Amino acid sequence: MIGLIGKKLGQTRVYDTAGNAVGVTVVLAGPNRVLQCRTMETDRYCAVQLGFDEQKPSRVSKALNGHFKKSGSGAVKQVREFRNFSLTVKAGDVVGPGIFSAGDYVDAIGVTKGRGFAGVVRRWKFRGGNRSHGQKGWYRRPGAIGCRSTPGWVIKGKGMPGHMGQRQRTVQNLQVMAVREDDQLLLIQGSIPGANGDYVIIRESKKNPKAPAKK
Amino acid sequence: MNQALLDKIEAAYRRKSALKFNVGDTVHVHTRVREGDKERTQVFNGIVIGRRGHGVNATFTVRRISYGQGVERIFPCDSPFVERVEVERRGRVRRGKLTYLRQRTGRAAVTVREDKSVPAPAAK
Incomplete structure (x- = not known):
């Protein structure tokens, strides 16, 4: 090597x-x-x-x-x-x-x-919301991050906003x-x-x- | 990276004598085409509608009307696949990019005013 x-x-x-x-x-x-x-x-x-x-x-x-x-x-x-x-x-x-x-x-x-503190669209390539069809204020948000009382927690490794790059x-x-x-x-x-x-x-x-x- | 260093690196990959033609010229581009293990020369005729980039990254775009359909090909100026470029007719144009030719149809689409001030090199 x-x-x-x-x-x-x-x-x-x-x-x-x-x-x-x-x-x-x-x-x-x-x-x-x-x-x-x-x-x-x-x-x-x-x-x-x-x-x-x-x-x-x-x-x-x-x-x-x-x-x-x-x-x-x-x-x-x-x-x-x-x-x-x-x-x-x-x-x-x-x-x-x-x-x-x-x-x-x-x-x-x-x-x-x-890349600094990046949202989920940039950091994890989430789709975000629609630009059209009467959409208002829900363009680049992550949406739901889990299910209901089953399993009752957020799965590990779930894409969230945060610091991106410089790794x-x-x-x-x-x-x-x-x-x-x-x-x-x-x-x-x-x-x-x-x-x-x-x-x-x-x-x-x-x-x-x-x-x-x-x- | 500074330009001097770039030039030095790229020098090895540049064409020995630069291609001489301008935007608006009608040209024959002789390209090397490989089919299996055989190689032959294919000629693409058309009007140069733009040049961009510099150094080894420079390219030029040639447009022609083929069976009524507009066709554009982009050639890297220094590509070894571009054997040579013959100028058939020098054009006199007032734009750097002749994108307006794309909107034209019929005769007008392939006509660029000839530049009579420079003698056109003899093309076969």
Whole structure:
């Protein structure tokens, strides 16, 4: 399982080898600095800790700065561990989009755009009421939320108004259309949660992993 | 995303020499059509009634009357399926989008005033 921390830059369109137009999301996915390798012996689990997006050292706590220093990397904004990283790396290494190649499948994890307090029509796609037929004041309401004395309670998971968006979401099985190592960019087919400029995790697809482990 | 970066990414997918025609021109669009494993060229003739978008996202719309029925096709300017575009006749129009042609019937629906100031390229 390999992965990277990245930043969603925006969307555009490219043509695949067959000539079909494909909508892609552009993700800045490097340089990712290896901060620490967690091993079975020392940490009781295997993982690789990556850091992304440089930061002024003065903006980071002394404790974290000390941690960054150990691997020889500068201060970074984002730190994240990837379990069972299938590449052999050591602290101080720099990895980038080159760990993926065009045609690979990836999962994208991001925080969706916040929609604030949303009603049931927007949040749960309820139908609402009629606009016409003498309807008055019952356009976007949820209606009845349960039955009568049987069962006497509201079923769990009933769609209600409330805060929508700004939650972590994973989109699985997105194909990598192109890897631009010079620009540290990944072009990934389809859309990715979050606004432009948000951090996203690009990880080898759980359901379509790469066949051989790539060096 | 800034424009410079977009241009850089899109550059690889752009046509080497941009298609040269304007709204109002009567054109032949040569498209590659795949049937099974065979490929052939199909030509769509009509009037360009609009262009939109920019960069690799640009498209143009061609309208023609086919057996009395108006047909519009939208082509991405940089699509590899669009082999080439021949201009048969340059039109002189005063609109960016010729949607008014949709309301017209008969002869008027396919007539756009010719632009005599620019010599029409020889189309076969």
